[in-house]
Amino acid sequence: MAYGYMGKYLRVDLDDESLEDFTIDDEILKKYIGGLGLGTYLSYKEIPADADPLGPENRLIFMTGPITASGAPACSRYEVIAKSPVNNLLGAGNAGGFFGPELKLSGYDGVIFQGISGEPVYLVIDEGKAELKDATKLWNLDTYETEDKIHEMLNKRYRIASIGPAGENLVNFASIMNDRGRAVGRCGLGGVMGSKKLKAIAVKKKKGNRVPIYRKKKFLEISRMLNKKLRTELMVKLFSIFGTPLFISLGSIMGDIPIKNFQKEWMDKLDKISATEMYRSILIKNTTCYGCPLACKRHVKVDIPKYKVEPGSGPEYETLASLGANCLINNIYALAKANEICNRLGLDTISTGGAVAFSMEAYEKGLISLEDLGYALKWGDADAMIQLVKDIAKREGIAKDIGEGTRKFAIELGESANEFLVEVKGLEIPMHEPRANLTMALNYATHPLGAKHTTAGSSIMYMFEMPNPTLEFEAETNIHNINRLSPIGKAKATITNQNFHSMLDSLPFCLNAFSVPIFSLRYVAVLTALLTGWKQNFYGVFLKTGERIINLERAFNLKHGASVDDDYLPYRILNEPLPASLGKAETINLEYMLKEYYKLRGWDYDTGKISKEKLKELELDDIVK
CATH class of the missing domain: 3.60.9.10 (Aldehyde ferredoxin oxidoreductase, N-terminal domain)
Structure with missing residues (x-):
């Protein structure tokens, strides 16, 4: 074993x-x-x-x-x-x-x-x-x-x-x-x-069960040291106090928060759904996950009868942004209630927020009506948002079609709906604006899982135009082009981040721990080697394993009918620039980045297929034919 x-x-x-x-x-x-x-x-x-x-x-x-x-x-x-x-x-x-x-x-x-x-x-x-x-x-x-x-x-x-x-x-x-x-x-x-x-x-768990560790004493020694150091880090302290909602304020400075279905760069009273507002109004305590010093999980309580929430898990950044800012809603109590409803009914808050925002714009443009829904669905209407969330889970009325996801729903609405459809591979884009970070934009377009921010989550650091401290090898691999709005160097940066996160999700580690410099790739590789006994080279074997995994994800998609046409960004992101005052790209030169990306990946630009040489290099030629 x-x-x-x-x-x-x-x-x-x-x-x-x-x-x-x-x-x-x-x-x-x-x-x-x-x-x-x-x-x-x-x-x-x-x-x-x-x-x-x-x-x-x-x-x-x-x-x-x-x-x-x-x-x-x-x-x-x-x-x-x-x-x-x-x-x-x-x-x-x-x-x-x-x-x-x-x-x-x-x-x-x-x-x-x-x-x-x-x-x-x-x-x-x-x-x-x-x-x-x-x-x-x-x-x-x-x-x-x-x-x-x-x-x-x-x-x-x-x-x-x-x-x-x-x-x-x-x-x-x-x-x-x-x-x-x-x-x-x-x-x-x-x-x-x-x-x-x-x-x-x-x-x-079975009594007495423990994970077998190759060099247990050294592994636990380094783990305890990291836990101790993590607790002293400023970012960890901020996470423990505010959690991921901290990024509402940080993202608004850098233009990272999508507003009104990715139409705007700012909304009034955004601070009303910020981490400090949550801390002031509804937060009752912070809790943690198994074995984690960050304690970034929020527990909240709302006593207002209309939005009553019993003590329990509160909304994360993605929820506040998707059901809040992206729908022009700035009511923290309503968002806490919507979050609880999604958790209870079992809905992804990112895609749910994307579906609600898309439906609000469709309602505004007359593509869906009051008769279709049974109620008005106007921007900023928190009660209508909550009702639509409930209807989606129940698959009632037109919400049955909305529950198919925005890409399929747009087909029902007609061709004009594609102009405000914000998804990649059918997956609604998360709450990190691709026009504000071209590494994230290219990740959305190319990753086999579709538009997921966590598949290259470390690239969020590029929002602040600084090298990512967790990827300390950047200088040596020449990927730290820190102009977040330039297409130059983004293919290499995206590939390295994707490979890194494929490995993280396979071990798996929590992404939030990598928001601080102390918890770097070097420690991940060392801990993995001490745990398993495998000699993981720092940025050789370790990242090559991540590359193997993402190529196998790609191979799965090709086997199931995907092509180069599935690597895209939506019309709105490519054709509707936002003001550069908040640091957003006026246009995205996706073709330039894709060509470089495919070349570095060893994928054919015309077909999207993985080259035989790359399959052999990654030891995938035994199962991928």
Whole structure:
């Protein structure tokens, strides 16, 4: 058994309710690590090219990695991988909290679900034993109610990942929720889970289980040192006080926050949804995830009857920006309520905010009407926003079409809707303005998972036109072109960030820990080597592994019908410049950046295919033909 792993995986066939333990060869683990990498490898091997994302041939893979529950800082993450109903391509997302470590310490490094159950079920793993149970009494419950009901039925405390009504109703941006507010949000994986009639997974660690560590004493020594130093960092202290909402104020300075469906550069009273406003008005405490010194999770409470929120997880930056600024809403109480509704119903707040903003603009332009919705949907109307969120989860009226995602909904509205459609590969663009950071713009256009900011999250540092401290090798690899609005050098910067984050999501580490200089790639590589015993060269083998993983993601998409045409930016981003006063590019020369990107990647610019030489270099030629 490899160090860093429990050495066992579980396959659940929902067609016949059979459960089978299996192992994975150490050489495969070394090549693909765990989390995103190993999940992508298994998806490529097992999901047929013509598989329906909501059909029995699709896989739904819950995967931890060697870092999960290891004692390293920020070791709480787990990854979920499947073929996405958003675009019929690869879908993946991860979450923190406590579920991932609990799953691993239950004795399983990962679980693969296949088939479709005839009736709703949930999986229980307790003391190393797995069992499917009837979930009829759980169906139609929200995610908070589901956790409470499972604890009541089993008379024990478990860590639980579940879907809400949005997942049950196959909303294309349904999320998987754990620990009452931690979300596997992107790519519609909650809908895949709902299609399989799988309501939840409840796990309890096996007594005495520990992650095996190759050089335990040194690994824990460095982990304790990093935890101690992280607590003294100014950025960590700010994270602990304000959390990710801190970026509302920082982003507004740099022009990073999308306003009014990416139409504007500023909105009045933006400070009303800022971190300081949250701290003043609704914050009751900060909490943390398993083994993390950052404590960036917000707990909030709202007493106003109209927007009443019981003490629990508060909105993150992406939620405040997507359901707030992008919809011209500056009511912190309403946004806290909308966040709670999304968490309970199981909706990705980024895509939900994108869908609401798109629908508000469609309403403004007369493409959808009062009769279609049953209520007016005007910019800045918090109550209408909340109602539409509820309707999307229920798939009621025209909200059934909105729940298919904005790309599919735009087809129903007609060609003119494409002019204000803001997505890539069907995935609504997150709340980091691509016109303000061309590295992020190129990442949105090219990444196999579509428009996700976390796939090159470290490039957010380029907003401040400074080298990224976590990628300390930048000077040596000549990628630190820090003019964020120039296309020069962005291909190399994007590739290096994408490779780095593919590796992070495979170990997996939490991205937020890399907002401080002390937690650098050097320490990640050292911790990985001490944990596993693998000799990870600092920026050689380590980044090459990340490159292998993202190329396998690309290969999955090509196998499932993708082409070079799927690497694009939407019309609004390319053709509607915003004022340069806040540091936004007037135009984006995407073609220039794409040509350089493809050349450096070893991908054919005309077809998008990976060259045979690159496949051989990355040792992918044995499975990708």
